[in-house]
Amino acid sequence: MARRLKKLLVANRGEIALRIIRSARVFGLKTVAVYSAADATSAHVGAADEAILIGPAEAAKSYLNIAAIVAAAKQFGADAIHPGYGFLSERPEFAQATADAQIVFVGPRPEVMAALGDKVAARRIAVAAGVPVVPGIETAEISAAREFAALVGYPILIKAAAGGGGRGMRVVAEASQLETALEAAAREATAAFGDGRIFIEKYLAHPRHIEIQILGDDHGNVVALGERDCSIQRRHQKIIEESPAPGLSAEMRAKMIDAALKLARAAGYTNAGTAEFLVESDNFYFLEVNARLQVEHPVTEMRFGCDLVCEQLRIASGGKVDEPAAPRGAAIECRINAEDPEHDFRPATGTVLHLRVPGGPGVRFDSHLTSGAEVTPWYDGLLGKLICYGADREEARGRLVNALGEFSLLGVTNNAAYLRDIIASDQFRDAKLSTHFIDSFFSGWRIGGPEIDAAIVAALITAGDPQAETGALPQNNNQRRSPWDGLGNFELWGSRK
Ligand code: ADP
Numbered sequence: 001m002a003r004r005l006k007k008l009l010v011a012n013r014g015e016i017a018l019r020i021i022r023s024a025r026v027f028g029l030k031t032v033a034v035y036s037a038a039d040a041t042s043a044h045v046g047a048a049d050e051a052i053l054i055g056p057a058e059a060a061k062s063y064l065n066i067a068a069i070v071a072a073a074k075q076f077g078a079d080a081i082h083p084g085y086g087f088l089s090e091r092p093e094f095a096q097a098t099a100d101a102q103i104v105f106v107g108p109r110p111e112v113m114a115a116l117g118d119k120v121a122a123r124r125i126a127v128a129a130g131v132p133v134v135p136g137i138e139t140a141e142i143s144a145a146r147e148f149a150a151l152v153g154y155p156i157l158i159k160a161a162a163g164g165g166g167r168g169m170r171v172v173a174e175a176s177q178l179e180t181a182l183e184a185a186a187r188e189a190t191a192a193f194g195d196g197r198i199f200i201e202k203y204l205a206h207p208r209h210i211e212i213q214i215l216g217d218d219h220g221n222v223v224a225l226g227e228r229d230c231s232i233q234r235r236h237q238k239i240i241e242e243s244p245a246p247g248l249s250a251e252m253r254a255k256m257i258d259a260a261l262k263l264a265r266a267a268g269y270t271n272a273g274t275a276e277f278l279v280e281s282d283n284f285y286f287l288e289v290n291a292r293l294q295v296e297h298p299v300t301e302m303r304f305g306c307d308l309v310c311e312q313l314r315i316a317s318g319g320k321v322d323e324p325a326a327p328r329g330a331a332i333e334c335r336i337n338a339e340d341p342e343h344d345f346r347p348a349t350g351t352v353l354h355l356r357v358p359g360g361p362g363v364r365f366d367s368h369l370t371s372g373a374e375v376t377p378w379y380d381g382l383l384g385k386l387i388c389y390g391a392d393r394e395e396a397r398g399r400l401v402n403a404l405g406e407f408s409l410l411g412v413t414n415n416a417a418y419l420r421d422i423i424a425s426d427q428f429r430d431a432k433l434s435t436h437f438i439d440s441f442f443s444g445w446r447i448g449g450p451e452i453d454a455a456i457v458a459a460l461i462t463a464g465d466p467q468a469e470t471g472a473l474p475q476n477n478n479q480r481r482s483p484w485d486g487l488g489n490f491e492l493w494g495s496r497k
Pocket of ligand 1: 134157163164165166167201202203204205207209233236276278287288435
Protein backbone atom coordinates (compact mmCIF):
# COMPACT_ATOMS: atom_id res chain seq x y z
CA MET A 1 0.00 0.00 0.00
CA ALA A 2 3.03 2.26 0.07
CA ARG A 3 2.64 5.29 -2.18
CA ARG A 4 5.54 7.48 -3.03
CA LEU A 5 4.23 11.04 -2.91
CA LYS A 6 6.09 13.76 -4.78
CA LYS A 7 4.15 16.97 -4.64
CA LEU A 8 1.78 18.39 -2.02
CA LEU A 9 -0.77 21.12 -2.54
CA VAL A 10 -1.53 23.02 0.67
CA ALA A 11 -5.17 24.13 0.65
CA ASN A 12 -4.84 26.81 3.29
CA ARG A 13 -3.20 30.11 4.21
CA GLY A 14 -1.51 31.87 7.13
CA GLU A 15 0.66 30.22 9.75
CA ILE A 16 -0.63 26.70 9.12
CA ALA A 17 0.08 26.80 5.38
CA LEU A 18 3.66 27.89 6.09
CA ARG A 19 4.03 25.27 8.83
CA ILE A 20 2.83 22.48 6.50
CA ILE A 21 5.09 23.63 3.65
CA ARG A 22 8.12 23.52 5.96
CA SER A 23 7.43 19.94 7.04
CA ALA A 24 6.53 18.79 3.54
CA ARG A 25 9.92 20.00 2.36
CA VAL A 26 11.66 18.08 5.16
CA PHE A 27 9.60 15.06 4.16
CA GLY A 28 10.99 15.41 0.63
CA LEU A 29 7.96 16.78 -1.18
CA LYS A 30 7.63 19.66 -3.62
CA THR A 31 4.92 22.09 -2.54
CA VAL A 32 2.18 24.10 -4.20
CA ALA A 33 0.55 27.04 -2.43
CA VAL A 34 -2.88 28.40 -3.29
CA TYR A 35 -3.74 31.99 -2.48
CA SER A 36 -6.52 34.52 -2.78
CA ALA A 37 -6.16 38.01 -4.24
CA ALA A 38 -5.81 39.34 -0.67
CA ASP A 39 -2.82 37.07 0.05
CA ALA A 40 -0.61 37.58 -3.00
CA THR A 41 2.34 38.70 -0.89
CA SER A 42 1.68 36.31 2.01
CA ALA A 43 4.56 34.27 3.42
CA HIS A 44 3.14 30.88 2.41
CA VAL A 45 3.10 31.94 -1.24
CA GLY A 46 6.81 32.70 -1.27
CA ALA A 47 7.67 29.61 0.76
CA ALA A 48 6.17 27.08 -1.65
CA ASP A 49 7.90 25.83 -4.79
CA GLU A 50 4.92 26.87 -6.87
CA ALA A 51 1.87 29.01 -6.19
CA ILE A 52 -1.41 29.76 -7.87
CA LEU A 53 -4.06 32.43 -7.43
CA ILE A 54 -7.34 30.60 -6.92
CA GLY A 55 -9.80 33.43 -6.50
CA PRO A 56 -10.76 36.74 -4.94
CA ALA A 57 -10.41 37.66 -1.27
CA GLU A 58 -13.78 36.16 -0.24
CA ALA A 59 -13.05 32.75 1.25
CA ALA A 60 -16.17 31.29 -0.40
CA LYS A 61 -14.61 31.98 -3.79
CA SER A 62 -11.01 31.06 -2.96
CA TYR A 63 -10.00 28.94 0.06
CA LEU A 64 -13.44 27.29 0.11
CA ASN A 65 -13.58 26.77 -3.65
CA ILE A 66 -13.28 22.99 -3.99
CA ALA A 67 -13.35 22.94 -7.80
CA ALA A 68 -10.62 25.60 -8.12
CA ILE A 69 -8.36 23.89 -5.59
CA VAL A 70 -8.69 20.41 -7.08
CA ALA A 71 -8.14 21.89 -10.57
CA ALA A 72 -4.98 23.62 -9.30
CA ALA A 73 -3.69 20.33 -7.88
CA LYS A 74 -4.25 18.63 -11.23
CA GLN A 75 -2.69 21.48 -13.17
CA PHE A 76 0.50 21.35 -11.10
CA GLY A 77 0.63 17.57 -10.89
CA ALA A 78 0.23 17.46 -7.10
CA ASP A 79 -0.41 13.93 -5.90
CA ALA A 80 -1.60 14.92 -2.42
CA ILE A 81 -3.58 17.74 -0.78
CA HIS A 82 -3.21 18.85 2.84
CA PRO A 83 -6.25 20.81 4.04
CA GLY A 84 -4.72 22.33 7.23
CA TYR A 85 -7.38 23.35 9.76
CA GLY A 86 -10.50 25.46 9.22
CA PHE A 87 -11.63 26.20 5.64
CA LEU A 88 -12.25 22.85 3.85
CA SER A 89 -10.43 20.65 6.35
CA GLU A 90 -13.55 18.96 7.71
CA ARG A 91 -15.68 18.97 4.58
CA PRO A 92 -16.25 15.39 3.40
CA GLU A 93 -17.12 16.63 -0.09
CA PHE A 94 -13.61 18.09 -0.39
CA ALA A 95 -11.99 14.82 0.67
CA GLN A 96 -14.27 13.04 -1.83
CA ALA A 97 -13.49 15.44 -4.70
CA THR A 98 -9.77 14.98 -3.98
CA ALA A 99 -10.11 11.18 -4.04
CA ASP A 100 -12.21 11.34 -7.22
CA ALA A 101 -9.34 13.21 -8.89
CA GLN A 102 -6.95 10.35 -7.89
CA ILE A 103 -5.20 12.64 -5.43
CA VAL A 104 -4.35 11.57 -1.87
CA PHE A 105 -6.20 13.54 0.82
CA VAL A 106 -4.08 14.02 3.94
CA GLY A 107 -6.82 13.21 6.43
CA PRO A 108 -9.46 10.58 7.18
CA ARG A 109 -11.73 9.03 4.58
CA PRO A 110 -14.74 11.16 3.52
CA GLU A 111 -17.32 8.83 5.07
CA VAL A 112 -15.49 8.82 8.41
CA MET A 113 -15.28 12.59 8.31
CA ALA A 114 -19.00 12.83 7.50
CA ALA A 115 -19.95 10.61 10.45
CA LEU A 116 -17.76 12.48 12.91
CA GLY A 117 -18.51 15.97 11.61
CA ASP A 118 -22.12 15.56 12.67
CA LYS A 119 -22.21 16.03 16.45
CA VAL A 120 -25.29 13.84 16.85
CA ALA A 121 -23.83 10.99 14.79
CA ALA A 122 -20.51 11.30 16.65
CA ARG A 123 -22.33 11.07 20.00
CA ARG A 124 -23.98 7.88 18.82
CA ILE A 125 -20.65 6.37 17.80
CA ALA A 126 -19.30 7.27 21.26
CA VAL A 127 -22.26 5.75 23.08
CA ALA A 128 -22.02 2.55 21.01
CA ALA A 129 -18.27 2.36 21.80
CA GLY A 130 -19.01 2.62 25.53
CA VAL A 131 -17.54 6.13 25.83
CA PRO A 132 -19.34 8.47 28.27
CA VAL A 133 -21.06 11.52 26.73
CA VAL A 134 -22.51 14.63 28.38
CA PRO A 135 -26.09 13.79 29.44
CA GLY A 136 -28.31 14.98 26.62
CA ILE A 137 -31.22 14.33 24.28
CA GLU A 138 -31.35 14.32 20.51
CA THR A 139 -34.54 16.22 20.10
CA ALA A 140 -35.76 19.77 19.76
CA GLU A 141 -39.30 18.83 20.73
CA ILE A 142 -40.46 21.18 23.49
CA SER A 143 -42.10 18.72 25.89
CA ALA A 144 -39.15 16.29 25.74
CA ALA A 145 -36.78 19.21 26.21
CA ARG A 146 -38.74 20.37 29.28
CA GLU A 147 -38.68 16.91 30.75
CA PHE A 148 -34.93 16.59 30.17
CA ALA A 149 -34.20 20.00 31.70
CA ALA A 150 -36.31 19.17 34.74
CA LEU A 151 -34.31 15.98 35.16
CA VAL A 152 -30.77 17.44 34.87
CA GLY A 153 -31.56 20.99 36.04
CA TYR A 154 -30.84 24.35 34.40
CA PRO A 155 -28.76 25.71 32.77
CA ILE A 156 -28.85 23.51 29.70
CA LEU A 157 -27.03 23.94 26.39
CA ILE A 158 -28.61 23.78 22.94
CA LYS A 159 -26.17 22.77 20.22
CA ALA A 160 -26.36 22.62 16.45
CA ALA A 161 -25.61 19.14 15.07
CA ALA A 162 -23.54 20.79 12.35
CA GLY A 163 -21.96 23.43 14.62
CA GLY A 164 -18.26 24.04 15.14
CA GLY A 165 -15.62 26.56 16.05
CA GLY A 166 -17.56 27.68 19.12
CA ARG A 167 -20.56 28.66 16.97
CA GLY A 168 -24.05 27.21 17.17
CA MET A 169 -24.30 26.94 20.98
CA ARG A 170 -26.84 28.60 23.24
CA VAL A 171 -27.09 28.39 27.01
CA VAL A 172 -30.60 28.35 28.47
CA ALA A 173 -30.63 29.58 32.06
CA GLU A 174 -34.25 28.90 33.02
CA ALA A 175 -37.48 27.20 31.95
CA SER A 176 -39.18 30.39 30.79
CA GLN A 177 -36.54 30.86 28.06
CA LEU A 178 -36.64 27.31 26.74
CA GLU A 179 -39.24 27.50 23.99
CA THR A 180 -37.95 30.68 22.34
CA ALA A 181 -34.36 29.46 22.68
CA LEU A 182 -35.16 26.20 20.88
CA GLU A 183 -36.82 28.00 18.01
CA ALA A 184 -34.04 30.58 17.71
CA ALA A 185 -31.32 27.92 17.87
CA ALA A 186 -32.90 25.90 15.05
CA ARG A 187 -33.35 29.03 12.96
CA GLU A 188 -29.74 30.12 13.53
CA ALA A 189 -28.39 26.67 12.78
CA THR A 190 -30.25 26.64 9.46
CA ALA A 191 -28.89 30.08 8.58
CA ALA A 192 -25.31 29.38 9.67
CA PHE A 193 -24.80 25.74 8.66
CA GLY A 194 -27.66 24.99 6.27
CA ASP A 195 -28.77 22.29 8.74
CA GLY A 196 -31.33 23.12 11.42
CA ARG A 197 -30.92 19.96 13.52
CA ILE A 198 -30.23 20.70 17.17
CA PHE A 199 -29.77 18.67 20.35
CA ILE A 200 -29.58 19.46 24.04
CA GLU A 201 -26.92 18.80 26.66
CA LYS A 202 -26.63 19.44 30.35
CA TYR A 203 -24.49 22.58 30.77
CA LEU A 204 -21.60 21.56 32.98
CA ALA A 205 -20.84 24.18 35.64
CA HIS A 206 -17.03 24.13 35.85
CA PRO A 207 -15.58 21.75 33.28
CA ARG A 208 -12.07 21.56 31.94
CA HIS A 209 -11.55 20.91 28.25
CA ILE A 210 -9.06 18.09 27.78
CA GLU A 211 -8.41 16.40 24.45
CA ILE A 212 -6.45 13.40 23.23
CA GLN A 213 -4.29 13.44 20.10
CA ILE A 214 -4.68 10.34 17.97
CA LEU A 215 -2.97 8.99 14.88
CA GLY A 216 -4.34 6.11 12.83
CA ASP A 217 -2.94 4.39 9.75
CA ASP A 218 -4.41 2.36 6.89
CA HIS A 219 -3.24 -0.89 8.52
CA GLY A 220 -5.60 -0.70 11.48
CA ASN A 221 -3.14 0.76 13.98
CA VAL A 222 -4.26 3.65 16.18
CA VAL A 223 -2.07 5.34 18.77
CA ALA A 224 -2.57 8.22 21.19
CA LEU A 225 -0.06 11.00 21.91
CA GLY A 226 -1.23 12.15 25.31
CA GLU A 227 -3.53 14.99 26.16
CA ARG A 228 -3.82 18.76 25.86
CA ASP A 229 -5.66 20.98 28.31
CA CYS A 230 -7.49 23.71 26.39
CA SER A 231 -9.62 25.10 29.19
CA ILE A 232 -8.56 28.71 28.77
CA GLN A 233 -11.17 29.89 26.31
CA ARG A 234 -12.98 33.05 25.40
CA ARG A 235 -16.49 32.58 24.06
CA HIS A 236 -15.83 28.85 23.69
CA GLN A 237 -12.72 29.52 21.60
CA LYS A 238 -9.37 28.30 22.88
CA ILE A 239 -6.65 30.87 23.51
CA ILE A 240 -4.10 29.02 25.70
CA GLU A 241 -3.37 25.29 25.51
CA GLU A 242 -0.94 23.08 27.33
CA SER A 243 0.31 19.56 27.77
CA PRO A 244 0.27 17.68 30.08
CA ALA A 245 -3.03 18.70 31.69
CA PRO A 246 -2.01 19.95 35.15
CA GLY A 247 -3.16 17.67 37.96
CA LEU A 248 -4.73 15.05 35.70
CA SER A 249 -4.25 11.71 37.44
CA ALA A 250 -2.49 8.91 35.60
CA GLU A 251 -5.62 6.81 36.01
CA MET A 252 -7.88 9.42 34.46
CA ARG A 253 -5.42 10.01 31.62
CA ALA A 254 -5.31 6.28 30.90
CA LYS A 255 -9.12 6.08 30.86
CA MET A 256 -9.41 9.03 28.50
CA ILE A 257 -6.77 7.64 26.16
CA ASP A 258 -8.56 4.31 26.18
CA ALA A 259 -11.85 6.04 25.33
CA ALA A 260 -10.23 8.01 22.48
CA LEU A 261 -8.69 4.86 21.01
CA LYS A 262 -12.00 2.99 21.25
CA LEU A 263 -13.74 5.83 19.46
CA ALA A 264 -11.10 6.05 16.75
CA ARG A 265 -11.30 2.29 16.15
CA ALA A 266 -15.10 2.31 16.14
CA ALA A 267 -15.10 5.11 13.55
CA GLY A 268 -12.35 3.55 11.40
CA TYR A 269 -10.30 6.69 11.93
CA THR A 270 -7.12 7.31 9.95
CA ASN A 271 -4.54 10.11 9.94
CA ALA A 272 -4.32 12.76 12.71
CA GLY A 273 -7.38 13.56 14.78
CA THR A 274 -8.40 14.75 18.21
CA ALA A 275 -10.99 13.40 20.60
CA GLU A 276 -12.29 16.24 22.76
CA PHE A 277 -13.68 15.74 26.25
CA LEU A 278 -15.03 17.81 29.10
CA VAL A 279 -13.74 16.83 32.53
CA GLU A 280 -15.56 17.65 35.76
CA SER A 281 -14.35 16.24 39.09
CA ASP A 282 -13.75 12.53 38.46
CA ASN A 283 -15.87 12.28 35.33
CA PHE A 284 -15.07 12.82 31.70
CA TYR A 285 -17.51 13.22 28.83
CA PHE A 286 -16.97 12.96 25.09
CA LEU A 287 -17.60 16.20 23.19
CA GLU A 288 -16.54 15.61 19.60
CA VAL A 289 -13.79 14.39 17.29
CA ASN A 290 -11.96 16.96 15.20
CA ALA A 291 -10.99 15.12 12.04
CA ARG A 292 -7.92 17.20 11.24
CA LEU A 293 -4.76 18.73 12.64
CA GLN A 294 -5.60 21.06 15.55
CA VAL A 295 -4.30 24.61 15.93
CA GLU A 296 -2.72 23.58 19.24
CA HIS A 297 -0.86 20.52 17.92
CA PRO A 298 2.63 22.02 18.64
CA VAL A 299 2.37 21.45 22.41
CA THR A 300 2.10 17.73 21.69
CA GLU A 301 5.02 17.88 19.25
CA MET A 302 7.25 19.55 21.80
CA ARG A 303 6.60 16.93 24.47
CA PHE A 304 6.82 13.94 22.16
CA GLY A 305 9.67 15.29 20.04
CA CYS A 306 7.73 14.57 16.85
CA ASP A 307 6.46 16.42 13.80
CA LEU A 308 2.74 15.71 13.42
CA VAL A 309 2.61 17.04 9.86
CA CYS A 310 5.38 14.61 8.84
CA GLU A 311 3.42 11.86 10.63
CA GLN A 312 0.35 12.81 8.60
CA LEU A 313 2.37 12.65 5.40
CA ARG A 314 3.84 9.30 6.38
CA ILE A 315 0.35 7.91 7.00
CA ALA A 316 -0.89 9.37 3.70
CA SER A 317 2.02 7.59 1.98
CA GLY A 318 0.77 4.27 3.36
CA GLY A 319 3.18 4.14 6.30
CA LYS A 320 2.47 2.66 9.71
CA VAL A 321 2.15 4.53 13.01
CA ASP A 322 4.27 3.37 15.93
CA GLU A 323 3.63 3.61 19.63
CA PRO A 324 5.16 6.97 20.60
CA ALA A 325 8.10 7.27 22.98
CA ALA A 326 7.29 8.48 26.49
CA PRO A 327 6.58 12.23 26.54
CA ARG A 328 8.87 14.62 28.42
CA GLY A 329 8.50 17.99 30.09
CA ALA A 330 5.68 20.47 29.59
CA ALA A 331 4.62 22.81 26.79
CA ILE A 332 2.25 25.79 26.71
CA GLU A 333 0.92 27.58 23.63
CA CYS A 334 -0.90 30.89 23.31
CA ARG A 335 -2.65 32.29 20.27
CA ILE A 336 -1.66 35.80 19.26
CA ASN A 337 -4.68 37.30 17.53
CA ALA A 338 -5.28 40.55 15.67
CA GLU A 339 -7.87 41.91 18.08
CA ASP A 340 -8.30 44.61 20.68
CA PRO A 341 -8.69 43.12 24.17
CA GLU A 342 -9.54 46.54 25.58
CA HIS A 343 -12.48 46.98 23.24
CA ASP A 344 -14.42 43.75 23.40
CA PHE A 345 -11.83 41.92 21.29
CA ARG A 346 -12.88 43.78 18.19
CA PRO A 347 -10.96 42.38 15.19
CA ALA A 348 -7.97 44.49 14.13
CA THR A 349 -6.32 44.99 10.76
CA GLY A 350 -3.25 46.90 9.61
CA THR A 351 0.29 46.72 8.31
CA VAL A 352 3.08 45.18 10.36
CA LEU A 353 5.40 48.15 10.96
CA HIS A 354 7.74 46.45 13.36
CA LEU A 355 8.07 42.85 14.48
CA ARG A 356 10.38 41.50 17.14
CA VAL A 357 10.26 37.72 17.42
CA PRO A 358 11.30 36.17 20.75
CA GLY A 359 13.92 33.46 21.00
CA GLY A 360 15.91 31.34 23.42
CA PRO A 361 15.79 27.71 24.59
CA GLY A 362 12.39 26.05 24.26
CA VAL A 363 10.79 28.97 22.40
CA ARG A 364 8.89 28.40 19.15
CA PHE A 365 6.93 30.94 17.12
CA ASP A 366 4.70 29.53 14.38
CA SER A 367 3.68 32.49 12.29
CA HIS A 368 3.44 33.87 8.78
CA LEU A 369 4.08 37.43 9.93
CA THR A 370 6.86 39.52 8.41
CA SER A 371 7.62 43.20 8.52
CA GLY A 372 5.36 44.97 6.06
CA ALA A 373 2.76 42.17 5.99
CA GLU A 374 -0.85 43.24 5.66
CA VAL A 375 -3.43 41.89 8.07
CA THR A 376 -6.75 42.12 6.21
CA PRO A 377 -10.30 41.69 7.50
CA TRP A 378 -10.99 38.72 5.26
CA TYR A 379 -9.88 35.79 7.41
CA ASP A 380 -9.60 34.79 11.03
CA GLY A 381 -7.23 36.96 13.04
CA LEU A 382 -4.64 34.37 14.11
CA LEU A 383 -1.25 36.09 13.71
CA GLY A 384 0.84 33.35 15.20
CA LYS A 385 1.26 30.86 18.00
CA LEU A 386 3.91 31.25 20.63
CA ILE A 387 4.82 27.91 22.18
CA CYS A 388 7.26 27.31 25.02
CA TYR A 389 8.67 24.05 26.28
CA GLY A 390 10.25 23.41 29.68
CA ALA A 391 11.41 20.55 31.86
CA ASP A 392 8.26 21.21 33.87
CA ARG A 393 5.24 23.52 33.70
CA GLU A 394 6.87 26.32 35.66
CA GLU A 395 9.85 26.43 33.33
CA ALA A 396 7.58 26.45 30.27
CA ARG A 397 5.44 29.18 31.86
CA GLY A 398 8.45 31.32 32.79
CA ARG A 399 9.78 31.06 29.24
CA LEU A 400 6.41 31.99 27.78
CA VAL A 401 6.06 35.06 30.03
CA ASN A 402 9.54 36.17 28.95
CA ALA A 403 8.90 35.41 25.31
CA LEU A 404 5.67 37.44 25.35
CA GLY A 405 7.66 40.28 26.93
CA GLU A 406 10.20 40.14 24.11
CA PHE A 407 7.51 39.87 21.46
CA SER A 408 6.63 43.19 19.95
CA LEU A 409 4.36 43.87 17.05
CA LEU A 410 3.49 47.39 16.04
CA GLY A 411 0.93 48.39 13.47
CA VAL A 412 -1.62 45.68 14.25
CA THR A 413 -3.45 45.76 17.58
CA ASN A 414 -3.13 42.36 19.22
CA ASN A 415 -3.66 40.43 22.43
CA ALA A 416 -0.01 39.73 23.39
CA ALA A 417 -0.10 41.89 26.53
CA TYR A 418 -3.38 40.28 27.56
CA LEU A 419 -1.93 36.79 27.12
CA ARG A 420 1.16 37.76 29.07
CA ASP A 421 -0.92 38.99 32.01
CA ILE A 422 -2.94 35.77 32.03
CA ILE A 423 0.09 33.47 31.84
CA ALA A 424 1.96 35.49 34.49
CA SER A 425 -1.06 35.46 36.85
CA ASP A 426 -1.22 33.55 40.13
CA GLN A 427 -4.41 31.86 38.95
CA PHE A 428 -2.72 30.45 35.87
CA ARG A 429 0.41 29.55 37.83
CA ASP A 430 -1.80 27.67 40.27
CA ALA A 431 -3.61 26.01 37.34
CA LYS A 432 -7.09 27.05 38.46
CA LEU A 433 -8.27 25.78 35.11
CA SER A 434 -11.86 25.66 33.90
CA THR A 435 -13.62 26.89 30.80
CA HIS A 436 -14.78 29.85 32.94
CA PHE A 437 -11.23 30.92 33.79
CA ILE A 438 -11.37 34.09 31.68
CA ASP A 439 -14.82 35.14 32.94
CA SER A 440 -13.79 34.45 36.53
CA PHE A 441 -10.43 36.22 36.56
CA PHE A 442 -9.91 38.33 33.44
CA SER A 443 -13.16 39.98 32.41
CA GLY A 444 -12.73 43.74 32.13
CA TRP A 445 -8.95 43.43 31.66
CA ARG A 446 -7.12 46.68 30.88
CA ILE A 447 -3.59 47.16 29.67
CA GLY A 448 -1.11 48.19 32.43
CA GLY A 449 1.35 51.08 32.03
CA PRO A 450 1.10 54.31 30.09
CA GLU A 451 -1.35 54.64 27.25
CA ILE A 452 0.67 55.45 24.17
CA ASP A 453 -0.65 54.84 20.72
CA ALA A 454 1.31 51.98 19.21
CA ALA A 455 1.29 53.69 15.83
CA ILE A 456 3.10 56.71 17.30
CA VAL A 457 5.73 54.45 18.83
CA ALA A 458 6.12 52.66 15.53
CA ALA A 459 6.57 55.94 13.70
CA LEU A 460 9.17 57.02 16.27
CA ILE A 461 11.02 53.79 15.86
CA THR A 462 11.18 53.74 12.11
CA ALA A 463 11.88 57.45 11.80
CA GLY A 464 14.44 57.62 14.58
CA ASP A 465 16.61 54.62 14.05
CA PRO A 466 17.36 52.73 10.86
CA GLN A 467 18.42 49.71 12.88
CA ALA A 468 14.99 49.43 14.40
CA GLU A 469 13.84 47.22 11.57
CA THR A 470 16.34 44.57 12.59
CA GLY A 471 14.23 44.06 15.69
CA ALA A 472 17.36 44.02 17.85
CA LEU A 473 16.84 43.51 21.56
CA PRO A 474 17.64 46.47 23.82
CA GLN A 475 21.35 46.87 24.33
CA ASN A 476 23.13 48.37 27.33
CA ASN A 477 22.91 52.11 27.96
CA ASN A 478 26.19 53.02 26.30
CA GLN A 479 25.22 51.49 23.00
CA ARG A 480 21.68 52.87 22.56
CA ARG A 481 21.24 50.75 19.45
CA SER A 482 17.56 50.18 19.94
CA PRO A 483 15.01 52.98 19.77
CA TRP A 484 13.30 51.29 22.72
CA ASP A 485 16.13 52.60 24.87
CA GLY A 486 15.13 56.14 23.97
CA LEU A 487 11.73 55.46 25.45
CA GLY A 488 13.09 55.01 28.99
CA ASN A 489 11.10 52.45 30.91
CA PHE A 490 8.21 52.49 28.51
CA GLU A 491 6.89 49.12 27.42
CA LEU A 492 3.63 48.40 25.68
CA TRP A 493 2.74 46.61 28.90
CA GLY A 494 4.05 47.78 32.26
CA SER A 495 7.55 49.04 32.77
CA ARG A 496 10.77 47.36 31.75
CA LYS A 497 12.75 45.59 34.41
P1 ADP B 1 -17.24 23.43 18.79
O1 ADP B 1 -17.36 22.29 17.83
O2 ADP B 1 -18.03 24.62 18.37
O3 ADP B 1 -15.83 23.75 19.16
P2 ADP B 1 -17.58 21.87 21.23
O4 ADP B 1 -18.72 20.94 21.40
O5 ADP B 1 -16.26 21.28 20.91
O6 ADP B 1 -17.99 22.96 20.13
O7 ADP B 1 -17.45 22.77 22.53
C1 ADP B 1 -16.60 23.90 22.59
C2 ADP B 1 -16.56 24.43 24.01
O8 ADP B 1 -17.88 24.76 24.47
C3 ADP B 1 -16.04 23.45 25.05
O9 ADP B 1 -14.64 23.42 25.12
C4 ADP B 1 -16.68 24.02 26.32
O10 ADP B 1 -15.98 25.16 26.76
C5 ADP B 1 -18.03 24.45 25.85
N1 ADP B 1 -19.04 23.37 26.01
C6 ADP B 1 -19.47 22.51 25.07
N2 ADP B 1 -20.39 21.66 25.58
C7 ADP B 1 -20.53 21.99 26.88
C8 ADP B 1 -21.36 21.49 27.95
N3 ADP B 1 -22.22 20.49 27.77
N4 ADP B 1 -21.25 22.07 29.17
C9 ADP B 1 -20.39 23.11 29.37
N5 ADP B 1 -19.62 23.63 28.41
C10 ADP B 1 -19.68 23.08 27.18
